[in-house]
Amino acid sequence: MASSSQYHHGDLHSTLIDAASSRLEKFGIDGLSLRKLAEDVGVSRTAPYHHFKDKNALLSAIAAKGFEQWHQIAVDIFDNDSIPPEQRLKDFIHAYIGFATEHPQIYELMFGQTLWGEGKASAALRDVAYPSFQYQVKMTKLLQEKKLLPTNQQALRLAQVTWGTLHGIARLIIDGIYADASHIEEMCDCAAALFMQQKNLN
Amino acid sequence: MASSSQYHHGDLHSTLIDAASSRLEKFGIDGLSLRKLAEDVGVSRTAPYHHFKDKNALLSAIAAKGFEQWHQIAVDIFDNDSIPPEQRLKDFIHAYIGFATEHPQIYELMFGQTLWGEGKASAALRDVAYPSFQYQVKMTKLLQEKKLLPTNQQALRLAQVTWGTLHGIARLIIDGIYADASHIEEMCDCAAALFMQQKNLN
DNA sequence: AATGAATCTTGACAGTGTCAATTTAACCCT
DNA sequence: AGGGTTAAATTGACACTGTCAAGATTCATT
Numbered sequence: 001m002a003s004s005s006q007y008h009h010g011d012l013h014s015t016l017i018d019a020a021s022s023r024l025e026k027f028g029i030d031g032l033s034l035r036k037l038a039e040d041v042g043v044s045r046t047a048p049y050h051h052f053k054d055k056n057a058l059l060s061a062i063a064a065k066g067f068e069q070w071h072q073i074a075v076d077i078f079d080n081d082s083i084p085p086e087q088r089l090k091d092f093i094h095a096y097i098g099f100a101t102e103h104p105q106i107y108e109l110m111f112g113q114t115l116w117g118e119g120k121a122s123a124a125l126r127d128v129a130y131p132s133f134q135y136q137v138k139m140t141k142l143l144q145e146k147k148l149l150p151t152n153q154q155a156l157r158l159a160q161v162t163w164g165t166l167h168g169i170a171r172l173i174i175d176g177i178y179a180d181a182s183h184i185e186e187m188c189d190c191a192a193a194l195f196m197q198q199k200n201l202n
Numbered sequence: 203m204a205s206s207s208q209y210h211h212g213d214l215h216s217t218l219i220d221a222a223s224s225r226l227e228k229f230g231i232d233g234l235s236l237r238k239l240a241e242d243v244g245v246s247r248t249a250p251y252h253h254f255k256d257k258n259a260l261l262s263a264i265a266a267k268g269f270e271q272w273h274q275i276a277v278d279i280f281d282n283d284s285i286p287p288e289q290r291l292k293d294f295i296h297a298y299i300g301f302a303t304e305h306p307q308i309y310e311l312m313f314g315q316t317l318w319g320e321g322k323a324s325a326a327l328r329d330v331a332y333p334s335f336q337y338q339v340k341m342t343k344l345l346q347e348k349k350l351l352p353t354n355q356q357a358l359r360l361a362q363v364t365w366g367t368l369h370g371i372a373r374l375i376i377d378g379i380y381a382d383a384s385h386i387e388e389m390c391d392c393a394a395a396l397f398m399q400q401k402n403l404n
Numbered sequence: 405a406a407t408g409a410a411t412c413t414t415g416a417c418a419g420t421g422t423c424a425a426t427t428t429a430a431c432c433c434t
Numbered sequence: 435a436g437g438g439t440t441a442a443a444t445t446g447a448c449a450c451t452g453t454c455a456a457g458a459t460t461c462a463t464t
Contacts, residue, residue: 044413116377133380157392160381168370175318178335179362190359197399246444
């Protein structure tokens with residue numbers, strides 16, 4: 001585990017993940033070359049292959065870290081009983097878009113075509129991505145019971161659509177399509193208002 | 203313009219676009235190699251460079267075709283006076299998701315990171331992508347006047363959020379994240395219901 | 405100390421996009 | 435009709451990429 005040795009790195013596995021993460025944030029997914037990465041870490045071109053089956057496996061590991069990180073943020077917001085549910089949902093929305101726009105490259109990796117396209121998502125990736133969604137379904141049910149979200153829809157369906165909304169807004173902003181960063185707050189508020197319209201009914 | 207000659211192709215420009223489109227639909231963006239494409243068309247590796255500045259320029263041309271196609275679909279739906287506005291919006295939603303899921307690769311190209319990432323979208327692409335959105339803003343205003351969409355939001359903001367919703371749903375379905383093709387209809391209906399909640403108010 | 409497994413190395417291969425210099429054909433003008 | 439300009443297509447080359455196969459080095463365990 002020491003760093004004295006030259007030939008054996010010691011902890012290449014996690015060193016690769018760290019170096020790759022920082023390269024990813026700087027240069028994007030396409031700018032992340034395994035060879036340059038190996039050079040960064042001071043190891044030969046093929047050394048990473050002893051720790052990751054291929055490039056996608058390394059990327060998946062980074063994405064996994066992202067999912068865990070996001071899941072923690074989501075839980076922290078929804079489990080905070082000192083804040084009214086309505087505000088929690090608003091906070092959640094802002095946090096989601098904030099997370100996506102502050103780490104656009106990682107977000108792209110987590111939800112982009114590189115890992116998910118063509119149904120090529122590994123079971124491991126699915127397993128780490130799913131809890132966040134399941135949790136959102138649960139929260140959706142809860143907010144429906146409190147009549148903050150429409151009650152005439154299945155929770156699963158509604159959760160898919162609300163996640164879709166956040167996902168779509170995040171991507172439009174990240175890629176600068178029909179929207180830019182200066183609209184973030186207003187778009188979040190607009191989405192929140194759309195979700196919770198029936199609040200004004202009672 | 204004839205096809206007798208061997209050396210000069212005659213109409214390589216549009217031949218490339220066609221061949222690239224079909225290769226794109228089969229193999230995806232990453233599977234589209236300029237060299238293989240040239241071979242398909244029966245021309246040397248670098249011939250395409252006399253018609254397109256680089257790979258992205260060719261991809262942009264394909265995307266442009268997609269935007270024009272989609273814009274026409276959208277206009278046809280919204281301008282159909284024989285159908286009540288509420289139904290038109292529903293049709294529009296289904297058409298959007300249908301377009302995206304029936305041509306996933308082209309949709310990915312039109313709205314994906316390849317062309318838009320890092321703010322690298324060309325002015326030409328923006329020009330061809332924007333009218334569709336402007337049109338949707340106009341339709342949003344109209345539906346707000348008819349009290350089918352929430353009136354307490356700016357049309358621009360609401361259009362961004364609704365487009366975001368459709369965009370997000372499309373991507374979740376295409377990439378198989380938290381949703382799959384068998385949910386399409388229900389998700390569209392759920393989104394429509396979410397947009398038009400205030401209909402039940404009057 | 406020796407053996408087997410884990411780890412890392414160099415070498416090699418098949419791809420990729422794209423530039424430079426060159427050849428071929430088409431077009432236009434006198 | 436012929437000569438010159440220009441457009442179109444070609445081969446060659448370069449710098450990359452991910453990844454496999456074989457061999458070298460070190461670690462861990464008996």
